[in-house]
Amino acid sequence: MPRTYNDLRQHLTALEEKGLLFRVKRAINKNTELHPLIRWQFRSNLPESQRKGFLFENVVDSKGRHYDFPVAVGVLASSPQIYAVGLQCPIEAIPEKWERALSHPIAPEMVDQGPVQEVIHLSKDLEREGGGLDMIPVPVSTPGFDNAPYTTCSQWFTKDPESGIRNVGNYRGQIKGRRKIGCYNQPGQHFTLHLRKCKEKGIPFEAALVIGGPPIVSYAAVQKVPYGVDEMAVAGGLAGEPLRMVRCKTVDLEVPAEAELVIEGKVSTEFLEPEGPFGESHGHMHPRELSPFMDVTAITHRKDMIYLSFISQVTPSESSVIKKVGYDLMFLRFLKEDVGIKSVIRVMMHEPLTNLRKVIVIQMKKPSEAEAWRALLAATSFHQGVGKILVTVDEDINPDDMDSVLWAISYRCVPHKDIQIVRGQEKGHAPPFQYFKGLTEHRVEFEEPANDSALLINAILKQPFPPVSLPKREYMENAARIWEELGLPKIERKYPWYGYSLGQWDEELEEEAALAIKGDHYITGEKLAREKIKI
Incomplete structure (x- = not known):
């Protein structure tokens, strides 16, 4: 039975048909020009609706090397319009599609072969000059600050060694050699839990890094789903049918059959290596830290592979747009369903510069004052490092418009009664940082100190107000x-x-x-x- 979900190539065709793809045929240096060019879409007065995806067809590096493969950037989520094309639905149907996917995931199905394994590189082929990771045109994301090319739209597939349940997370990967790639992830992320379990059991920690899968794979991988939920089943829910998977060649894992590129390998459970600095979505350079790394055992790809990259760093960016739709919805589900506050009608995670995590606006319909405080307090526990400034507003306040939110704070909030500071919060993925200065012990323990706080602002109406002074x-x-x-x-x-x-x-x-x-x-x-x- 033919599949109905689009792979990356079909998605690019759909973008081009809608005037949302721009092809660049002139030579572009992946180390100095590629990401800065896309950056102007986000750091200018260009309206969000006019952003496009880019396909670079003539990619070179600073040494004059010409790459065999094109690079696509901004093609998954430069704008809600592009995101909707990837989900194959109108913009207004996106929340409903996500709601259905989270409520009714569809497990993937295995197939014997797929285009992602049309070309297979093993052993010595990975070590030759220009081979291995060298053959992949990975851009430098923040020229002048990043210390290497990093994969950004890179989904790491791993399994829990006890339950066998798959996890798929989107983590950056520092290119360290032809057969070595770093993997930055934070304490508590599911990748780290799998690593620790493998270390405790004394077994190899296998991983597969997937790049350029069907758009629904990226959309599912960046969301914060509970531990034990298979992101590929969520992707199937988005597609309305099972995602097709093939077995890897050198590790006991399955990957999307229609992906462009897969990097297989074993992650060290014995050592960590310094990784970074890298420009991150909190809007600052993330300093060098000790992180896992993977020794590459195989690279498989399509014959005419397209390399796919996210543009991240200062928000808004592609990486914030791709997260926002799902994050907002899952935050809403948490407050309405898990906590049981039915008066919550919308959650807005502020995007420009604040990276979704720090400023949260909760829109409510005729809440009691107690409900507003329950929502604010519950929101501080949604996810590590999420929620530094949290505001509740009434349904007549537009949470997407900070002028409207500030209007509510200015007139519906009495600071000495309607503002609280909650201590004991985790800072999460944000500066300031302690820069890596070397190891004094052989063992490294991760700990996120509870040294931050959250500002809770109750800006709902507590009593009747006069009408808004505009014509009816x-x-x-x-x-x-x-x-x-x-x-x-x-x-x-x-x-x-x-x-x-x-x-x-x-x-x-x-x-x-x-x-x-x-x-x-x-x-x-x-x-x-x-x-x-x-x-």
Whole structure:
């Protein structure tokens, strides 16, 4: 039965048909030019809707080498429009598609062969000049600061040695040699748990690094699903059918059959090596740290492989767009379903510069004050390092618009009553850092100190307020039609764009406003004259 989900090539074709792919045929240096060129999409006034995916067809390096393979960047999530093409659905259907995938995952199915193993490199072929990892055109992400090319859109496939349950996580990989690649991951991540279990059992820790799988693989791999949940089953849920997998050649793992590239190997359980620095999504260079590394045992790929890279670092970026849709939804599910606060209607994790994790806005529908505090306190425990500034707002406040959120904080929050600071939080993936200065002992223990805190702001209405001081909706809509008829510049509505009641308004005031519309305001004037008092 033919599959209906797109592989990377079909996805690129779909982008091109929609005008969302830009092909670059001139020579581009992967070490100095490639990522900086894409960066201008995110560090300029270019509207999000005008961002594109790029396919570089003539890739070179600083030594003048020409690579056999093109490089695709920004093709998975430079914008919600591109992300929606990858999910093969309209933008407005993305939350529903994720909800279905998380609720109804579909396990992958095994096939005997796939295009990802059209070319196989083993043993001495990996060590030859220009072979091994050298043949892959991995870009330098932050030229001038990164100390090597790093894989970024790289999904590491591993298994729990006890349960056999697969984990797929997206971690960067420092190219250290033709047969060696680093793997940065944080304490508590599932990759690290598998490594520790293998070390305790004294067995090899096998891994497979997948690059350029079907878009749904990347979309599932970057999300924070619970331990024991197979990300490839979530990918199947996104596809609505099983993802096809093939067995690796040198390790006991399965990988997507339609991927572009797979790097197989064994991760050391005996040693860690310094890795980094690397420009990270918290907007700063992540310093050198001790991290795992993998000795490569095989590289398999398609005959005409396309190398796939994320652009990350300062947000917004492709790596933040690709996470945001799923993160927002899973945070919402946590508060509504796991904690049981039904008045929560939306969670917005702020993206520009703050990298989703630090500023969280929780939108609620007619919550009690106690519910608002429950939501804020529960949100601090959603995930390590997530939530430094958390705000609850009413349903009339647009959580995507920080002007709107600040409006709520300014008038609906009394700081000495409506703000709390919660101590004992973990800083998570963020500066400041302790730079690596060498080892004093042979053993390394990871610990995340609870030395941060969270600012909780309850900015919901605690009592009735007067109406918002804008014309009522029907008058603003009529004015918008006139605006268009006059041929004035096209406008996008910015919430709030019409006035509405917030409880402190009665029938008498409503009648007076109606009289003013009719031109009968003198009636109100006469009434008010009868209510005059002497001073």
